[in-house]
Amino acid sequence: MKFKTLLATVGVVALTATAQSAEVELSLSHWVGAQHPLQPGGMEPWVESIKEASEGRIEITIFPASQLGAAQDHYDMARDGIVDIAFVNPGYQPGRFPIVAAGEIPFTISNAKAGSRAYDEWYRQYAGQEMGDVYFCMVHLHDPGTLHGTSGPIQVPSDLNGKNVRPAHGTMARLVNALGASSVFAGAAEMRELLARGAADITASPWGSIYTFGAEDLAKHHLDMPFYVTTFAHVFNKAVVDGMSEENRKVIDDHCTPEWAEKMATKWADGEAAGRQRMIDDGHTLYKPTPEEVELWIEATAPLRDEWKAAATKAGIDAEAGWASLEETLEKYDSKVE
CATH class of the missing domain: 3.40.190.170 (Bacterial extracellular solute-binding protein, family 7)
Structure with a gap:
């Protein structure tokens, strides 16, 4: 009103x-x-x-x-x-x-x-x-996003070491910091400016948003897997x-x-999903992890689940029951990562 x-x-x-x-x-x-x-x-x-x-x-x-x-x-x-x-x-x-x-x-x-x-x-x-x-x-x-950088490769967790990364949210910030990167926190609308002036080397984003926010001429190297939402x-x-x-x-x-x-x-x-094919058509470089490399990413992100349970418990909920309920609900709608 x-x-x-x-x-x-x-x-x-x-x-x-x-x-x-x-x-x-x-x-x-x-x-x-x-x-x-x-x-x-x-x-x-x-x-x-x-x-x-x-x-x-x-x-x-x-x-x-x-x-x-x-x-x-x-x-x-x-x-x-x-x-x-x-x-x-x-x-x-x-x-x-x-x-x-x-x-x-x-x-x-x-x-x-x-x-x-x-x-x-x-x-x-x-x-x-x-x-x-x-x-x-x-x-x-949003549609599952991934990591997009100004130079490659972005294929395994160690590729983030020493880089400046604009995370999508606090959980991603903790992850990139644990992998030896520095998080540069800013909204999605600011990603182009960060990449353009070298304040960030990598940004987390769904595919199409790289075009939506005008960063396609800068972020031409991409981790080719559904990573996070x-x-x-x-x-x-x-x-x-x-x-x-x-x-x-x-x-x-x-x-x-x-x-x-x-x-x-x-x-x-x-x-967002259509952005991936557009990048291929535009000649961007997509790094597709092997199954073994995917396991490295899964292993690197595993501690985040325990961190969430600790924070959720502190917030006053039964975190174990909450996580089980989340997985059950995602399975009900065929939306759980297997």
């Missing part, structure tokens, strides 16, 4: 004209560009569905590209009412959300589509505990949702489900 005057002065992507009859006008803030596949493929259909289901009572305007705040601040922006809805990468604040970080562990989740449904279904049992100061809507994933959340300011009428609240509840988590991720996942 914010930014009614700001709409007239800030360049925004409004999905519908502001309707005088709307009962609820909401701002949705995110930090990727308006043309990033997530917006036209996920956010816009979600917003339109909410409008239709509410018979025009709920209007949502999207503010892309960090117009309203930095990527790392988006959870707090929703919590504090600076925005009504925020797109959040919990891993941009390492250690703050230890439970949801389970999805960041490499070689855990095999795909972003059914995997997003599975992960959302699993995390809902913990969301109130970890994100209780907002209205939790959904979590979802990143967890994302959509959250609302709690007071905004609590203040809605019963019928409007039901519309929001109906659009914050595991099914919608899968819908939010699907077209984005397709766009």
Whole structure:
């Protein structure tokens, strides 16, 4: 219910004209560009569905590209009412959300589509505990990502030794540090700048995002395997949702489900996956690990699972039961890495 005057002065992507009859006008803030596949493929259909289901009572305007705040601040922006809805990468604040970080562990989740449904279904049992100061809507994933560098090879864990790496999240940062690399923490939109000025040699990213964020002329060497996913959340300011009428609240509840988590991720996942073939067509160098080399990566990442269990236990959950539940849910949706 914010930014009614700001709409007239800030360049925004409004999905519908502001309707005088709307009962609820909401701002949705995110930090990727308006043309990033997530917006036209996920956010816009979600917003339109909410409008239709509410018979025009709920209007949502999207503010892309960090117009309203930095990527790392988006959870707090929703919590504090600076925005009504925020797109959040919990891993941009390492250690703050230890439970949801389970999805960041490499070689855990095999795909972003059914995997997003599975992960959302699993995390809902913990969301109130970890994100209780907002209205939790959904979590979802990006297509499995990997490592992309300005020079090669990137084939085995020792290839990271001595390099500067932009990690995707806190879990990846701990991994690269353990492998003798230095982590250079920054949002995805900053990866090109880091690579261009030599502040980073390698960036973690799904395939298509190298093109989305304009780094394809710099990152031409790639670890050719599905390595990790990143967890994302959509959250609302709690007071905004609590203040809605019963019928409007039901519309929001109906659009914050595991099914919608899968819908939010699907077209984005397709766009990311297509980036790999584009790189091949553009003459990039892809390093395909042998089965023995894959085992080296699995061995290198194994301690992350125990680290997660320790952090989750400290956060107050039964970590062993939680991990077993995660694996069971991923298997249910054929999304567990075997």
